[in-house]
Amino acid sequence: QVQLVESGGGLVQAGGSLRLSCAASGRTFSTYAMGWFRQAPGKEREFVAAISQSGGDTYYIDPVKGRFIITRDNAKNTVTLQMNSLKPEDTAVYHCAASSGYAYNFAYEIDYWGQGTQVTVSS
Numbered sequence: 001q002v003q004l005v006e007s008g009g010g011l012v013q014a015g016g017s018l019r020l021s022c023a024a025s026g027r028t029f030s031t032y033a034m035g036w037f038r039q040a041p042g043k044e045r046e047f048v049a050a051i052s053q054s055g056g057d058t059y060y061i062d063p064v065k066g067r068f069i070i071t072r073d074n075a076k077n078t079v080t081l082q083m084n085s086l087k088p089e090d091t092a093v094y095h096c097a098a099s100s101g102y103a104y105n106f107a108y109e110i111d112y113w114g115q116g117t118q119v120t121v122s123s
Contacts (some may be wrong), residue, residue, distance in 0.1 A: 006094065014087055038092035
């Protein structure tokens with residue numbers, strides 16, 4: 001069992017930055033690919049970014065490429081999402097997730113979810 005707890009959300013003006021963190025319980029953190037999803041009001045949850053178990057491979061959706069950076073620290077059981085140049089359309093609840101599968105198809109095999117943290121970007 002893995003528990004995921006997100007932090008770092010908040011309100012920011014367009015063009016600003018936020019750093020989301022996800023703390024994972026358990027001793028098997030390094031065996032999971034990790035990633036982030038988001039869900040905006042009235043929309044379906046969408047995949048945002050993923051990172052492989054070693055941290056050597058990362059994947060992003062096109063709208064966030066060049067603005068968001070996903071990293072992980074296996075010694076601290078944490079994964080972070082650095083979000084820069086934020087836009088109002090980035091407003092959503094961001095969820096951390098863990099997959100025992102591969103990062104390149106992360107969206108299709110999620111084993112654990114966090115509760116989410118709200119990110120609001122004002123124009």
